[in-house]
Amino acid sequence: MNPARRTAATAAVLSTTGALLSALTTTAASAAPSCVSPVYTRTFYANTTFSGTPKKTDCDSGISENWGTAAPATGLPKDNFGVRWSVTRDFGSGGPFSLPVSTQDGVRVYLDGVRKVDIWKNVSANQSKSVDVTIPSGKHTLRVDYVNWTGTANVAFSYLPRLSADADKVKPLVPTGTSVAYDKETGKAKLSWAKNKEMDLAGYRVYRRLKGASFGSKPLATTTSTSYTDATLPKTGETYYYEVRAYDRVGNESTGTADQAVTTVDRVAPDAPANVSAGGHFGPTDSTGGLKVAWDKVAGAVSYRVFRAASENGTYTALGTTDQLSYLDTSAAEKVTYYYRVSAVDAAGNESAQSETRYGKIWDNDPPALVTGLSVTPTEYGFHLDWDKNPATDLKYYEIHWGEVMGDPGDQVCWGGTADYVSPDRTSYDYTTLPDGDEVCFFVDAVDDEGNSAIKWNGPAEAVPVTELDMTPSEATPEGSPVRLSATAAGTGVALGWNAVADATGYQVYRWNPGSKAYEKLGATTDTSYEDSGAAKGTTHFYRVVALYADGTESAPGGDWVALAP
Structure with a gap:
């Protein structure tokens, strides 16, 4: 509220032909000022009909006046x-407003020329009233007419949004002028938009999504400003989208702005290559020579750099770049150990850390021959394997492989894993397992001092399928026993162990006799262990243990087995 200013008056006293004349000159009303919304344009009239030329026009930031019994401005009467x-302003999305007034004497309030408040009489005390209205979106004009007839003069008026969820169901307008600027150096994105016109605006919510995804329910940020800088963008070369939504003090939220896209710089290096190996054999027909470095594929990598050093902690020098998953070091000399590391490079030029160090050297290019003459005999303890002695003079060991036959007839393979390693001076092996009639398969690999595998370079190996004997007792061991039995080969026999059973006075040990086809007693004990020193080698033994109780009963048996090689 700006108080009215009194207009200065200039008095002059003139002397003409002996008479005193008094003249009063008053400045004319100035031209109407330009008042910027939401500031009011205020005009003063020396009447209650708002007729004729205003005595004064100025700008007023709010309506709250108490002139008492004095004139409101120079040149106006006190009665x-x-x-x-009058003010014209943009109400944004509009909505429910209240128009509270307090006055002595009369006041009328108009919205776009339509009277909304009418208190129009000469009174000796303040009058108050509040009217609820709905103001449409966009620009609208409010006009307040106040008159004082006699006595005290005061007036107060405001227009306020109704901040009630029951009253205000109007969403704010969608923010306009949205733009985004991305700084490739810092990786930050600055989002800007124009200020909303809502009088009950609480702020703005910024949302972000990855291309192909949707905006979540939780905003990235909330602000009362008209800009936001996102410093959390991943620098992965991916595209992200932003939108801004305005929300009011009741909680109504606007729809989102048009998506603003940002494609980030890629500053994320790929992972370092894994499972790096360095070996010096490339098959008997390879004529290039050299030491081969290989590794697993790295997601996002378009090329790889290979480094070499003379010692594990020495200086690693780049050898070359390749888009393959291996690199042939043709400069490697025979019988010299080299140390290698590999890094991955993506399309943006980001390079990973170097891999773990692997070393290798070229000794020879001759792997052992494939193992021949393999025979597999089913036994009571599993299988007995025999094969021909391998002619390689630098043989380091035989690798026994056990597996299952996979595939259709005519296109079958032995699929499994390593069962054991055998010294190069042996040509037989006993494989212990539970002989229960399954079909399995075996093959044997020969590996030399340099780790050259016969199967790797000369394979595939010839696998032998074979069916186990079935040593399973004809009397099945029932489930639900309180005894949990464990049988293991130990020394010259079998060690049995089990848990203590509540209320048991002792335990009875049984062993299956294939001849009598029955479980026969071995011995009784009050301990929770028993050693069967008389268990024969070269067969599979099946055991049971029951808990004995004071009333002469016994528990259900707990069972286990152990295969003993010859």
Whole structure:
């Protein structure tokens, strides 16, 4: 509220032909000022009909006046005057408003020329009233006419959004002028937009999504400003989208702005290559020579750099770049150990850390021959394997492989894993397992001092399928026993162990006799262990243990087995 200013008056006293004349000159009303919304344009009238030329026009930031019994401005009477305020402003999305007034004497409030408040009489005390209205979106004009007839003069008026969820169901307008600027150096994105016109605006919510995904329910940020800088963008070369939504003090949220896209710089290096190996054999027909470095594929990598050093902690020098998963070091000399590391490079030029160090050297290019003459005999303890002695003079060991036959007839393979390693001076092996009639398969690999595998370079090996004997007792061991039995080969026999059973006075040990086809007693004990020193080698033994109780009963048996090689 700006108080009215009194207009200065200039008095002059003139002397003409002996008479005293008094003249009063008053400045004319100035031109109407330009008041910027939401500031009111205020005009003063020396009447209550708002007629004729205003005595004064100025700008007023709010309507809250108490002139008492004085004139509101120079040149106006203290009674029978009028004051008019007018403002045109943008109400954004509009919505429910209240128009509270307090006055002595009369006041009328107009919205777009339509009277909404009418208190129009000469009174000796303040009058108050509040009217609820709905203001449409966009620009609208409020006009307040005040008159004082006699006595005290005061007036107060405001227009306020109704901050009630029951009253206000109007969403704010969608923010306009949205733009985004991305700084490739810092990786930050600055989002800007124009200020909303809502009088009950609480702020703005910024949302972000990855291309191909949707905006979540939780905003990235909330702000009362008209800009936001996102410093959390991943620098992965991916595209992200932003939108801004305005929300009011009741909680109504606007729809989102048009998506603003940002494609980030890629500053994320790929992972370092894994499972790096360095070996010096490339098959008997390879004529290039050299030491081969290989590794697993790295996601996002378009090329790889290979480094070499003379010692594990020495200086690693780049050898070359390749888009393959291996690199042939043709400069490697025979019988010299070299140390290698590999890095991965993506399309943006980001390079990973170097891999773990692997070393290798070229000794020879001759792997052992494939193992021949393999025979597999089913036994009571599993299988006995025999094969021909391998002719390689630098043989380091035989690798026994056990597996299952996979595939259709005519296109079958032995699929399994390593069962054991055998010294190069042996040509037989006993494989212990539970002989229960399954079909399995075996093959044997020969590996030399340099780790050259016969199968790797000369394979595939010839696998032998074979069916186990079935040593399973004809009397099945029932489930639900409180005894949990464990049988293991130990020394010259079999060690049995089990848990203590509540209320048991002792335990009875049984062993299956294939001849009598029955479980026969071995011995009784009050301990929770028993050693069967008389268990024969070269067969599979099946055991049971029951808990004995004071009333002469016994528990259900707990069972286990152990295969003993010859």
